[in-house]
Every structure is written in structure tokens, then in C-alpha cells.
Amino acid sequence: MCTMVTRGQPKRAPKRATMVDVARAAGVGLTTVSRVVNGNTSVAAELVDRVNAAIAALDFQPDESGRQLRRGVAGVIGAAVRATSQPNPVLRCVEESARAAGLMILAASTNDDTDLEREVVMSMWRRRFDGVILEPIGADHGYLAPQLAGGLSLVAIDRPIEGVDADAVLSDNVVGIEMAFRHLVQAGHRRIAYIGDDERIYTGRQRAAAFRACATAAGRPLTGLVHTVSSGNEAAVAAAVTKAFGGRYPATALITGNADTSVLALKWLGADARRIAIVGFDDSDTARLLMPELTVIAQDPATIASTAVALLTSRMAEPFRKARRVTVPVSMIIRGSGELRIGR
């Protein structure tokens, strides 16, 4: 067996160009290069050109870790969300808002896992990210106290952080449920069912509670009509549908507590869906593809996102101000599924 010569394969690390290299190549001082890189205007035009030529020739790109170490800011804000790679209109808008503010967003998944969340946030803290946007999971975030006291800028979205005082921006879940409920009541419905997220989840808890409050206040029945199931549990949704819409006194209307549940409920209702008024919580691409098209309570991702970024920048400027909690209005989008009237 003949051993090939490994020519053309420079094994040793290729020693990226550094600012000193650029300075040497351009025949100027290190500081001058730094000034050019940072757009400082007090450099003679000729030197600027020489430096830029050297930068181009060496393909120099400033090392951000050195920069960050010296300047103390990262230019990055982290987004710790339940899952990147999952539809998340808020995250999409956060990216836009942040880009508009000249910040880079780097996202990591917490996978609905408390330990992983902790690891992810801590990792962002150790990297000294300028801020963190967190979709919190789990009940107690007391573990964050030292970091928040140490100057970590953090804002919670979708749910508040408990056990510690931090900024949060939330949707108005209660009003959302109220809107849906009133809409159905006005169409003549008496037996209105609710199927939504597990009540261990903050939004699930809040929406289910709001529903119960509405029903009680309006003198509507509750028994057998409220079902909270863990996210994505198809069998549980099916069972809930059967309970609510079977039996002697079937419901005539349905409020679903999140996008997933809406889709699953519609799937299990099948053809019956046409004989039931349905209002779903959360808008989604699928909502418009369902038959009938889904009437929804829509959150306002753009406002949520811009508020979150605003809270974050405000806190970065003033790390120890009092925590603020902002509630963003929701709206109802009428598409057909929720407008079935019932005779008396």
C-alpha cells in the first residue's frame, strides 16, 4: 500500500489574522487599526485606505471575544424558548425588533425542561449576553436571584417568572377568554365547553380559570364541560371531545385553549365540527386551512416582541429599576367556525 503524500494539507492551525498582523501589514500602529475597524473618524484618509487594504488582503475579522472582554458588552441577546424549530410568532418578531435595535439574537431551546432551561440561561449569563428573553417553564425561578441581582437583564414572555422579580410581557388571556365566551353566548349558546392546556402551565391555568369565571358569572353550566389536557396528548383531547359533545346534554359550542388543542379537537370532531360553534385561542397558519376556517382569539406577537425588546433595552440601561409587567391586548378574528347561531 502506497502512502499518499499529504501535500496541500497544512495540518497546523492556520493562525487567523489578528489586529497586530493588520497593523504590521499596513505599517501602522495597532490602535489605528482598531480605530478604523470601529469607524473612528480621526484617522487620516490615506491610513484608512492602507488599513482597509490590509484588512481585505488578510481577510481580517475582529475577534468578538477579545472585544467583548475589553468592552464588557456582547452585542448579543439570547432567546431561551421552549423550542426553536417550532412555530413561534413572537420569536420571529423579536428577531426583527432586535435587528432594528442593532442586536443579534441567538436562540436556544429549553425543551420544556426545567434543568435545561437553567443550563441555557446560565450559559448565556456566563457568556455575558447583554440580555435574555425567556419563555419560562416551571414554577420557581428563585435560582435566578443572584444573576438578576448581579445585573442580568432578563424579560419573560408569555408567562411571568415566579419566585423572583423580573420584567414580563404577557397576553391578556382573561379578556381573550371573555371575548370568546361572550361571542358564543350572544349567538345563543348555553352549553359551552372548554378544552385547553394543562393547568400546570401558567397560560393553561389562567385561561381555564377565566373560562370557569365566565360560565359561573353567566349562569352557564360547567359540569363535564371543562377539560385540561397536557399539550399534544391526542387521546386526551379525543376523550374530552367525547365527554363534552356526547351524552344526553351535548355542548353546542367549544372554546379551545391553544393552537394545538384547536387542531386536535377539530380532527376528532370530524364532520360534527360543522354543527358546533368553535372559537380557538391562538392564531396559526393552520387556523385558516381548517374546515371551517377557525375563529380565533389572536395574540399580538409584534407588540409582545417590541415590548419585550423595549423592556430589555430599558433594563440594560438601568439594571436595577423596579420590575415591570406589561399585558398586551388580544383580538378576535372571525372566520366562520365560531358564528353558528343556536335557536332558543
Next chain:
Amino acid sequence: MCTMVTRGQPKRAPKRATMVDVARAAGVGLTTVSRVVNGNTSVAAELVDRVNAAIAALDFQPDESGRQLRRGVAGVIGAAVRATSQPNPVLRCVEESARAAGLMILAASTNDDTDLEREVVMSMWRRRFDGVILEPIGADHGYLAPQLAGGLSLVAIDRPIEGVDADAVLSDNVVGIEMAFRHLVQAGHRRIAYIGDDERIYTGRQRAAAFRACATAAGRPLTGLVHTVSSGNEAAVAAAVTKAFGGRYPATALITGNADTSVLALKWLGADARRIAIVGFDDSDTARLLMPELTVIAQDPATIASTAVALLTSRMAEPFRKARRVTVPVSMIIRGSGELRIGR
């Protein structure tokens, strides 16, 4: 108006604890703290305890930028994808594979924008991420040549990188289309339509070409049956559906080129969908919710992801080895929509 005293609001930056602080608090040398933090065993048990106590007392978390500057590795790999906040089974699996390999994944969106992609990848390069997983957009990635030559470890997923030599892991689009086509031919279909992604996109181009090749080889007609539309363009899909399934010689079967198109096509086919055999490219959560449930050509995200991470770590170990391109098999999942037979 009385001005409140701002007591309890320490305005000045809270000077996070540093290793020197820990060392001082524990009454040991800086190096010893470093050793403890990094799990070096050659430290006396008593000192280890003192150091750990100090670390806990000061809530010390090592600053990764200092660490990275000194060690030269980041412990992070970047994922530059079309959109975080959009379903992306591969990204999900990449996160798992990477976590298993002890690497943190930070994801950023390129938004299908060539300039943004460039900015994102460059930013990761400046931060000296250990590697980058890229879902490339645009035709020419020549701009990456200096970075790749400089030791950037990068692997492309879903589509290859053109204009420069880099690792890539792809799905077997050609075989996928062939499977779908054969499946429909065997069910007796002669007029098979194809609606898929724009041919400016690599996968769109590859799948459409494969379809044409299949049809030609099988002596099936093509005229009016192949439609490529830009992603998410509902009107274009509607028009394509009308062309393919209206007129004097309507098609009896359909292959869709991606998940979006599948959903839109089914929406526009409406009730007609039951009289047409449909095989979609790409599996998705929605595929199982559609009526009828969608028979699909499914990619293998887990294998794609683990292959990508393996290629990346291999390249990190050996930055200048020859580029490899891996093709991952696809499979057909039969669910009902594609099994309608046609008499002769």
C-alpha cells in the same frame, strides 16, 4: 410632589465576582480557583472545599469570553437556519445530537435573505464559534472561501453549498420522487401532476427535475402537469391545481414538492382531494391531520442531524480534510391519500 428617596437602588454596576475575588475570598491563589473550576484533580481536598464555598458565596460563574480568548474554543456551535420559530425537525435533532456531544447550539435566522445569511455566518465566525451548521440560501457561497480556508468548520444541510468546497448532508430527493412516482404508476395512474417549490431553490430544482425524468422514462405526459411556485404563494398553488385538475384531461394523481405545497394544494382541491391520489414530499404534523391523511415521502431528520454533527466534529478535529457530501435516504409513509387506484 415629593421626590422619593432611591434607597435600595444601587445604581452603580454590581461588579460581578471574578476569579480573583474568589481566590481572595478563599485565601488561595488564582490558579487554584481555575483548577477547581476546571475539575483539575491535583488540588488538596480542603482547598477544593474552601474554593467551592467561596464560589457559592459569591455566586461566581466563570466568564466564557475570558475563557474562550485564552483557550481558543467556544464550546458553541451555531445553527444558521432559514427561520428559528418555524418547524424544523432537523434543527430539533441537531440540538439533541449536539447536546449529546457536549456542545451548545445557538440558532439564528437567515430569513431566506442572502445578505442576512452572510451577516449571521460572519458574526458566528467573529465569535469564533467552534462550528456552524448552515441551511444555505442563494446560489453562490464563494464569499465563505477565506473563512473556510481560515479554519471555519461548516456543514451545509438540506442543500449543498456552491462556489466553495464544504461538507454537506442532503436528503435523497431523486429517490424520493421516484418512490412517489412509482407508487402512483403502480396504482394505475397515467396523468400525474407535480406541484412544488420554485426551481431557484435547490431542492425545488432537484425534485422537479426528478419528476420530469420519471415521467419521461415512464412514457407519461408532462404538458400542463408540472408547476413550480414560490413558497407560500397560495394563489399560484390554486392556479396550478386548476390547470392540472381542470380542463379536458385532468390529472388523476398529484405529487407535491414540499409540506407547504401539500397543505395548500389540499385546501384548494377541497372535496376533490378524495378523488385524487396524492403523495406529498416532507412529513409534518399537519400531514396526519389532513383529510385524507397524507401519504408522504419523509426525510430522516434524526439521521441528517447526527450526520451533520458528526461531519462537524470530524472537521473540527481535522480542519483541512477533503469535503464530504452525504446523502441520507428517504422513506415513504403510507397513510391513505396516495392509495387511490384507478381502473383502466
Next chain:
DNA sequence: GTGAAAGCGCTAACAT
């Protein structure tokens, strides 16, 4: 087994 000192790549005081 432990600590002092050098230095990673950069920016910011401080000269000049």
C-alpha cells in the same frame, strides 16, 4: 500541590 507571571485579541487611557 500551589502560586506568580505571561499572554490570548482587543479597546481605552494616556502620551506625543
Next chain:
DNA sequence: ATGTTAGCGCTTTCAC
């Protein structure tokens, strides 16, 4: 307007 120097927080020789 430009260069010299110190130092950000850490790891790693290198002495002891």
C-alpha cells in the same frame, strides 16, 4: 492624528 501601554478574565507554562 498617531502610537505606547495597561488590562478586561481567564488558562497555562513554569518555578517552587
